[in-house]
Amino acid sequence: MSTIKTAVNRRSFLKVSAAAGGGMLLGFGWLSSCAREPETGLEIPESWTDINAFLKIGDNGVVTIMSPNPEIGQNVKTSMPMIVAEELDVDWQKVVVEQAGLDTEKFTRQVAGGSQSIRQSWKSLRTAGATARRMLMEAAAKEWDVPVSELTTEQGTIHHKSSGKSIDYGAVATAAATLEVPEEVELKDPKDFKIIGTSRKNVDAQEIVTGKPLFGLDVQKEGMRIAMIAHPPAFGQKLKSFNAEEVLNMPGVEQVFAINAAPEGIELQWSDTNAFPELVAIVGRSTWEVMQAKKALSVEWETAESPESSVGHEAALSELMDKAADEPARRDGDPGKAFQGAAKVIERTYAAPFLAHNTLEPMNFYANVTADKAELEGPIQTPASLRKTVAALLGMEEAQVSIMLTRMGGGFGRRLYGNFGSEAALISQKAGVPVKLVYTREDDMTQGTYRPAYKVKYRAALDADNNLLAFHVRGAGVHGSPVFENRFPAGAVAHYLAEHHDLGSNISTGAWRAPRSNFMAYAEQAFIDEIAEVTGQDPIDFRLQLFEKAQQSPVGENNDYDAARYAGVLKLVKEKAGWGKPTPGLHRGVSAYYCHNSYVAQVVDVEMQGSTPRIKKVWCAVDCGIVVNPDAARNQIEGGIVDGIGHAMYSAITFKNGSPEQQNFDRYRLIRNSEAPLEIETFFVDNGIDPTGLGEPSLPPIQSALANALYRATGQRIYRQPFVSENEVLG
Amino acid sequence: MASFTLQINGKPQTVEVAPETPLLWVLRDHLQMTGTKYGCGIGQCGACTVHLNGTAMRSCSLPVSAVGDKSITTIEGLSEKGDHPVQQAWLEHDVPQCGYCQAGQIMTASAFLANTPKPTDAQIEAAMNGNLCRCGTYTRVKAAVKTASAKMG
Numbered sequence: 001m002s003t004i005k006t007a008v009n010r011r012s013f014l015k016v017s018a019a020a021g022g023g024m025l026l027g028f029g030w031l032s033s034c035a036r037e038p039e040t041g042l043e044i045p046e047s048w049t050d051i052n053a054f055l056k057i058g059d060n061g062v063v064t065i066m067s068p069n070p071e072i073g074q075n076v077k078t079s080m081p082m083i084v085a086e087e088l089d090v091d092w093q094k095v096v097v098e099q100a101g102l103d104t105e106k107f108t109r110q111v112a113g114g115s116q117s118i119r120q121s122w123k124s125l126r127t128a129g130a131t132a133r134r135m136l137m138e139a140a141a142k143e144w145d146v147p148v149s150e151l152t153t154e155q156g157t158i159h160h161k162s163s164g165k166s167i168d169y170g171a172v173a174t175a176a177a178t179l180e181v182p183e184e185v186e187l188k189d190p191k192d193f194k195i196i197g198t199s200r201k202n203v204d205a206q207e208i209v210t211g212k213p214l215f216g217l218d219v220q221k222e223g224m225r226i227a228m229i230a231h232p233p234a235f236g237q238k239l240k241s242f243n244a245e246e247v248l249n250m251p252g253v254e255q256v257f258a259i260n261a262a263p264e265g266i267e268l269q270w271s272d273t274n275a276f277p278e279l280v281a282i283v284g285r286s287t288w289e290v291m292q293a294k295k296a297l298s299v300e301w302e303t304a305e306s307p308e309s310s311v312g313h314e315a316a317l318s319e320l321m322d323k324a325a326d327e328p329a330r331r332d333g334d335p336g337k338a339f340q341g342a343a344k345v346i347e348r349t350y351a352a353p354f355l356a357h358n359t360l361e362p363m364n365f366y367a368n369v370t371a372d373k374a375e376l377e378g379p380i381q382t383p384a385s386l387r388k389t390v391a392a393l394l395g396m397e398e399a400q401v402s403i404m405l406t407r408m409g410g411g412f413g414r415r416l417y418g419n420f421g422s423e424a425a426l427i428s429q430k431a432g433v434p435v436k437l438v439y440t441r442e443d444d445m446t447q448g449t450y451r452p453a454y455k456v457k458y459r460a461a462l463d464a465d466n467n468l469l470a471f472h473v474r475g476a477g478v479h480g481s482p483v484f485e486n487r488f489p490a491g492a493v494a495h496y497l498a499e500h501h502d503l504g505s506n507i508s509t510g511a512w513r514a515p516r517s518n519f520m521a522y523a524e525q526a527f528i529d530e531i532a533e534v535t536g537q538d539p540i541d542f543r544l545q546l547f548e549k550a551q552q553s554p555v556g557e558n559n560d561y562d563a564a565r566y567a568g569v570l571k572l573v574k575e576k577a578g579w580g581k582p583t584p585g586l587h588r589g590v591s592a593y594y595c596h597n598s599y600v601a602q603v604v605d606v607e608m609q610g611s612t613p614r615i616k617k618v619w620c621a622v623d624c625g626i627v628v629n630p631d632a633a634r635n636q637i638e639g640g641i642v643d644g645i646g647h648a649m650y651s652a653i654t655f656k657n658g659s660p661e662q663q664n665f666d667r668y669r670l671i672r673n674s675e676a677p678l679e680i681e682t683f684f685v686d687n688g689i690d691p692t693g694l695g696e697p698s699l700p701p702i703q704s705a706l707a708n709a710l711y712r713a714t715g716q717r718i719y720r721q722p723f724v725s726e727n728e729v730l731g
Numbered sequence: 732m733a734s735f736t737l738q739i740n741g742k743p744q745t746v747e748v749a750p751e752t753p754l755l756w757v758l759r760d761h762l763q764m765t766g767t768k769y770g771c772g773i774g775q776c777g778a779c780t781v782h783l784n785g786t787a788m789r790s791c792s793l794p795v796s797a798v799g800d801k802s803i804t805t806i807e808g809l810s811e812k813g814d815h816p817v818q819q820a821w822l823e824h825d826v827p828q829c830g831y832c833q834a835g836q837i838m839t840a841s842a843f844l845a846n847t848p849k850p851t852d853a854q855i856e857a858a859m860n861g862n863l864c865r866c867g868t869y870t871r872v873k874a875a876v877k878t879a880s881a882k883m884g
Contacts, residue, residue, distance in 0.1 A: 073829030073866050201825050208830035209821045209837060210813035211766020211806030215830075218765035226760070251732070251749065287769075288749070288756040360770050360778060360831045360865040409768075409831030410865045441771045631825055635871065639828050642867025665775035665863065674856035676869035 049173035051135065053106035054084050054128040061156050061170035063090050066100040069121070070112040070381050072411030074636060074695040078203045079118060079628040080125055086195040087129030087188060090156040090169065097203045102383040102403040112381040113416050113511070115596035115693025118628060122690055130185040136169050139176035190626060190688050199631035204407060214407040216378035219366040219436055225254065227283045227427045227435040228290045230297060231276040231447055234658030236304030236506045239278040247282070247297050252289030256282050256297065259426045261419060266392045271385040274419040275448040275508035281427045287438055307658030308505060310353070310453070313478050316503050317455040320476040321349055325499035329485035332556040333495035338470035342461035346534055350523035352721040353652035355451035355512055356668065361409020362444040365424035368434035369394060374401045374425055379408035379415055386418035390425045413511035417449050442663045450653055451512030452477040454519045458527040461495070466535035468493055468546070476501035479509050482516040487594065488566065489528070491559030492546040507655070513643065514696035517595040521700030522648060522707065522721065525591040529708040530717065539590050539708070540574050561594045565623050568685055569601040573621035576683055577603035586616060589709030593701035596693025598624040602641070602701050606709040613710060615645065615677040620698060622682060625689035633694055637682045640698030646671025648703035649723045735795050740808025750796035755779045757795050758805060766806035766834050770863070777862030778831065780838040781805050787842035806834035809841060817841045820879035828866035836862045840876050848883055850876070
């Protein structure tokens with residue numbers, strides 16, 4: 001057990017509801033939440049008491065826990081309330097979860113990004129639950145006139161052992177809410193956790209499998225119109241003119257006008273990345289009718305001055321690979337001299353294309369803007385940033401703008417950038433009606449915010465005894481360098497050099513699941529595999545030696561990893577996969593990577609069926625600290641692995657004359673069921689450390705584990721993604 | 732504009748729409764049945780899958796005028812209480828991540844199992860290959876189809 005101060009947090013969320021004294025029946029969406037889990041047969045409480053921003057307790061002991069963070073499929077809507085429930089000490093079967101809207105007064109960091117939801121909210125969620133539990137105990141102590149220290153709780157009931165008295169939370173909730181918030185509370189010892197560390201089903205699962213409206217695209221409101229946008233077909237182009245008249249007489253079409261989501265003088269946020277702020281908007285009665293008008297509308301776009309192409313990017317990135325950066329990002333020892341004196345130098349270059357996020361639910365948002373307020377609802381990973389921008393664009397105060405969060409049909413980083421939310425608000429304001437803005441798949445895939453195209457060159461210097469003397473990495477991207485200068489093998493090599501280059505572009509890019517890591521883990525771990533081979537060492541032993549060195553005598557400062565935990569996952573996967581005892585006919589690859597504060601090592605077995613690889617099994621060892629919801633955590637790991645394999649193998653956005661050549665899933669290849677691994681087995685390191693990221697870390701390393709296995713299968717090293725281009729097979 | 736009376740989940744529903752309107756948008760916009768999802772509009776992702784006389788169809792590419800009196804089943808009508816063996820299996824395996832594609836996956840799986848109650852692994856993959864899952868839940872989809880098959884047997 002440990003104590004934690006609540007006072008510092010009190011302003012942010014530990015507010016006792018002013019009206020709570022009398023108990024309340026709140027219009028809280030209870031009926032719909034109840035319908036979510038009919039099998040639990042929970043009775044509807046007659047009154048509710050707000051204990052704090054995170055939870056309410058009904059007079060019959062049913063607890064509603066708010067899930068503050070946006071749900072993009074990472075399952076925080078289940079796992080975050082589990083943490084509150086753990087410290088509150090209630091029966092999970094009596095918990096109903098509600099999605100909170102944006103509320104920066106009550107909640108901190110309502111963001112889905114960087115695999116940080118659990119890590120950054122771990123303490124505040126626990127404190128919310130523990131504080132409520134303490135207040136309920138104090139209320140019971142007062143009623144029974146006994147010291148609170150003599151009370152215990154169990155599954156929503158307070159016990160006083162010596163008198164044999166017990167009372168349910170629901171019976172003291174109203175009294176508890178009138179008490180002062182305690183200055184500090186005790187948190188459970190992780191070994192006493194009853195909910196955390198046990199698998200609990202997705203709280204929305206029943207609604208998902210029965211097709212209930214959960215997503216932004218499902219929003220329906222009185223008087224709502226459908227809006228669509230037309231953006232330039234090529235990056236660098238701008239709106240010149242359009243002919244509204246020719247579509248205004250089409251059935252269902254009501255308004256056609258231009259909007260500008262980045263007018264001069266408006267302060268924009270980092271999340272307003274947008275290549276096409278000037279758009280044509282079409283508003284009408286139904287999606288299909290507006291789609292037809294969008295197709296028929298003739299728009300003139302100003303010609304781009306220098307339209308970009310993938311051929312051009314390739315040449316420019318290649319040029320940068322041969323150019324030293326003005327300033328190195330990191331230099332340890334004397335890499336120049338070490339390379340000169342090396343017995344052997346290995347040099348390899350790796351490349352990867354732009355990728356689209358392609359959330360299966362395309363971008364969309366609902367907005368109802370009237371003279372004095374703007375009500376927004378939809379899928380957004382950064383609602384607080386969106387509210388700032390929308391308020392600025394509409395000329396309103398932030399307090400006039402509300403944002404409700406819907407479940408999201410995927411995020412992967414795309415919905416960090418809320419241009420579609422701003423566009424919906426502008427369209428509603430100008431049209432004077434509530435609108436749901438809907439992107440077609442083509443709009444979604446061609447509007448940018450891509451994972452950047454990257455290139456990276458590695459060099460390794462070996463001495464006559466095949467010891468790794470020096471390591472050099474130089475990376476460039478459109479936009480931004482992918483290189484993490486302080487990550488492995490920095491710290492494990494005496495002479496080390498890391499360099500960044502950034503190629504400018506008018507194509508917009510953004511964070512895509514495991515930004516930069518999603519490329520660097522592929523390149524770095526494929527290169528390490530090659531070095532190990534040249535030195536004649538086992539690829540796992542070779543890595544372990546480097547981790548040993550980084551642990552015993554680290555080189556340089558700021559090494560951004562814990563070598564012992566890194567080695568830990570590698571040893572675990574080595575043991576679980578039975579490394580060194582390969583199965584005939586199967587080809588093995590290994591990889592390990594650290595990102596989002598978590599460590600992952602993977603072994604993959606591939607069988608070649610003709611020239612098509614079949615992934616028979618993936619073993620995955622993960623160190624992300626305490627695992628809140630193990631089966632859901634495994635689901636995240638499995639998803640990251642399938643996602644990583646899919647994009648490494650098949651996916652690309654390429655450009656010609658400034659336009660993406662892939663606009664829908666007929667040309668943009670996503671992994672399908674028969675291409676996924678037949679089996680994925682995940683092992684979590686049990687170390688009691690506070691939880692770290694889980695949504696992203698399994699994606700990066702699998703690409704190189706696969707590349708390394710494919711090398712053993714085909715004899716060909718792979719230096720470029722996607723591994724398989726259209727109508728082409730390996731081998 | 733024309734009037735169409737459709738048999739949806741056992742009930743007749745009349746809509747006034749252009750004949751070429753895809754069934755997907757008739758369901759979503761005109762009947763407020765949003766369980767059937769839009770993903771690509773070109774029959775590539777399977778998110779819009781419904782049953783037409785028991786056969787899995789892509790509703791995004793099916794003009795309402797082509798439906799006639801064939802019976803339509805959507806995810807909302809797959810079972811009365813949300814307890815079709817495929818839905819149960821999906822819950823048991825806790826398949827969904829974001830959940831957006833899962834109605835389409837379930838509709839494909841339920842039509843498939845009705846015709847192929849005891850499928851091989853290869854048959855499951857072939858049947859489910861038309862349904863994209865961007866979150867990558869494919870291994871669980873496969874496992875859930877097997878569980879559903881056992882339940883239906």
